Amino acid sequence: AKADGKGTFRFFEPEMDEQLKARRALEADLRKALANDEMDVFYQPLVNAEHCRIVGFEALMRWRHPECGMVSPAEFIPIAEDTGLIVPLGEWVLRRACTQATIWPSNILVAVNLSAVQLRSGTLVQTVTEVLESTGLPAVRLELEITESVLMEDDEGTLAALHELRALGVRIAMDDFGTGYSSLSYLRNFPFDRIKIDQSFVRDLATRFDSLAIIQLITGLATSLSMSTTAEGVETEEQFLHLRAAGCTEVQGYYFARPLPAADLVFELPRPDNG
Ligand code: C2E
Ligand code: CA
Numbered sequence: 001a002k003a004d005g006k007g008t009f010r011f012f013e014p015e016m017d018e019q020l021k022a023r024r025a026l027e028a029d030l031r032k033a034l035a036n037d038e039m040d041v042f043y044q045p046l047v048n049a050e051h052c053r054i055v056g057f058e059a060l061m062r063w064r065h066p067e068c069g070m071v072s073p074a075e076f077i078p079i080a081e082d083t084g085l086i087v088p089l090g091e092w093v094l095r096r097a098c099t100q101a102t103i104w105p106s107n108i109l110v111a112v113n114l115s116a117v118q119l120r121s122g123t124l125v126q127t128v129t130e131v132l133e134s135t136g137l138p139a140v141r142l143e144l145e146i147t148e149s150v151l152m153e154d155d156e157g158t159l160a161a162l163h164e165l166r167a168l169g170v171r172i173a174m175d176d177f178g179t180g181y182s183s184l185s186y187l188r189n190f191p192f193d194r195i196k197i198d199q200s201f202v203r204d205l206a207t208r209f210d211s212l213a214i215i216q217l218i219t220g221l222a223t224s225l226s227m228s229t230t231a232e233g234v235e236t237e238e239q240f241l242h243l244r245a246a247g248c249t250e251v252q253g254y255y256f257a258r259p260l261p262a263a264d265l266v267f268e269l270p271r272p273d274n275g
């Protein structure tokens with residue numbers, strides 16, 4: 001058995017070693033990314049389902065690695081969270097997004113993703129207050145998106161920070177709703193302004209009757225709790241029509257627009273009947 005174990009270990013060793021090396025290298029590069037001006041923010045519209053008007057943009061972090069090209073947030077955000085680099089990176093995104101939003105039409109929101117690490121850092125409320133003050137963006141135009149995992153630890157400090165942010169006038173959205181273990185119980189813990197329905201429910205909407213039933217349940221619940229609902233990952237007209245009929249107030253996805261650099265934003269969608 002011992003020989004087997006050893007053999008198995010040897011077999012995997014070079015591969016694990018490579019993965020670890022690659023991760024360490026990426027981590028070292030990420031430490032320098034801000035100073036080297038490699039980070040950027042892209043924006044994806046949130047579209048009102050009823051009138052197809054753009055009501056806001058979600059800020060999504062991008063990393064242009066000098067050798068690897070674009071590195072996906074799915075790859076670098078976990079590294080940033082493990083190393084604590086998410087705190088300076090997150091602050092940078094917040095400042096950048098709020099600065100850029102000040103030149104947008106005044107009815108357009110900007111949504112910024114927050115990591116649980118930022119909420120636990122103890123400096124978030126102070127950072128948000130300072131960024132709003134120095135950029136001059138009205139608090140009501142900022143929405144902060146947090147995932148369920150933020151509330152999972154049931155940490156008093158986190159909940160207090162969320163209430164303080166809300167007291168500033170900032171809106172709070174629950175991201176990736178429906179993917180956690182007890183999504184519903186979190187709705188009792190905090191009065192969110194918006195629920196973002198995870199794209200996994202949207203993906204199989206046309207083929208799975210249960211997904212539609214779940215979405216209808218979420219929008220009904222959100223309405224009675226006075227929360228907006230955004231469906232994420234909308235890629236087809238068929239999905240959009242289902243979601244609108246199911247009562248989603250906003251929609252977001254490639255069907256409307258991909259995340260775009262700040263310079264390429266438009267504030268109205270092309271009308272479908274104009275071709
Ligand atoms: P998320 O917050 O759920 O963001 C939505 C993701 O779905 C984005 O991926 C977006 O580009 C993608 N998406 C939008 N429409 C569609 C669609 O129609 N189809 C498909 N398949 N995907 C669509 P992205 O930009 O790669 O970001 C991935 C995740 O990384 C985000 O998921 C978020 O959790 C995290 N992230 C991105 N930027 C930041 C940031 O500034 N701070 C933090 N803490 N996390 C971030
Ligand atoms: Ca998000």
Ligand code: CA
Pocket residue numbers: 175176196198232
């Ligand atoms: Ca999401």
Ligand code: CA
Pocket residue numbers: 176
């Ligand atoms: Ca997600």
